[in-house]
Amino acid sequence: MDDENGDPNASWWIEGSGRLDGAVIAVAGAAGPAGRATLLRLAEAGATVVGSDADPARLAEAVDAARYAHGGATVTGDTVDLLDLDATRVWAEKTEKEFGRIDGLVHLVGGWRGSATFADTDLADWDLLEKLLIRTVQHTSLAFHDGLLRSDRGRYLLISAAGASKPTAGNAAYAASKAAAEAWTLALGDAFRKAGGDEGPRSAAAILVIKALVHDAMRAERPNAKFAGFTDVTDLAEAIAGVWDRPAQDVNGKRLWLTPES
Template sequence: MPEVAGRTVLIAGATSASGLVAARALADAGARVIAVGRDPRKLAELTAAVPGIRTEEADLTDQADVAALAERVHADGGRIDGVLHLVGGWRGGGGLAGQTDDDYRFLEGSLTALRHVTRAFDADLRASPGARLAIVSSTSVARPLAGGANYAALKAAAEAWTRAVAQGFAKAARDAEEPLQAASVVFRVKALEGLESALAEAYVALWDESASEVNDTVIDLTA
């Protein structure tokens, strides 16, 4: 089995509570962590809390910014072996009538960031001998409510994108007649608060399983 030790893992949206816990868990497991966020002050706080990690300031909803980030990562011959996508947030309520376009556009940022990051580092992940991509989705995808229709719809779209990445990994391996080495996974939670450690542990543990066992799977962390 591949191990996370020695892998380079990018945490997208790393300046949240879950980003801090994930950065610490990955660093403790021997991974090289690249923590990406938009707020330089919060990135500095993250560096102080988890010494030795690399931080990068970037707006992941901006394609040019993500392309520049990829250039910086690759400048010294680096390659990404893992992505943990934590860009998110919640807005909703008020039934269908309360599902505003402003809220939709805010929530859409997470999907946009996922699209930009996975496209920018797709070649890296496919070339890695042990790549793991994971997103955090919601149990509302399976049971959407009117007051969270925007949120559930965009989480469903993010899951579809992540599963498409999984299919791309599998097809590339088949076409090359090589074993599958990369896996794309969906974690679902009802609410992430209180599950930060469980998420970090589950992500690190993906390297303890073969890619064929975890690729294109949905893991409910609230079960």
């Protein structure tokens, strides 16, 4: 697959079989465009996929699309309030109990708020983004930690933005939220490293870094837009599946760039 950004750092995810037969992978934020693409790709790879979202109607559509695109694939959906730690733990425990294992959590919960200038920043944006971009990461990582450790190929994947390491004046709340979520995920990676001892980690927490995402509906709405440096949701889904092709120690605690590193 060609990397539309022309980024040599993105070549890490091209190689590998991309097969995930027998794996059980949860996808948080499964009803959006990136979630839909990820459900489709993981189902195609042979994984059992369990999606969650706060919108039951959109989640049902996403699950049905993945299930019907790949006949025989096991794709299910649960409406989960990821701002409720207890509810998130119940989802993790239910998933592992029903399918016997849990091999991954892909965190696609997103949101954006910004301002024209730094001085115009509305701290209400921070209040919202702290919940969407940080609290949900805290809850999913804590809820799935033990199950991922029990797996022989557990992966926790956070999708982040280049702006987290190079914030701009109008994106203070967003960049700070993303940076905090990255730090939390790297701490999870350190926990996996320590649990692996001298043999190295069996499970991994990694961050996939993009500039922004683009999908077909966006292109249809803005046919003349270039979307320079954006990552297509199908390419993101391919990259997500590719993380399981690499040994845990190669990706654990790493930022994996799908856009030129800043």
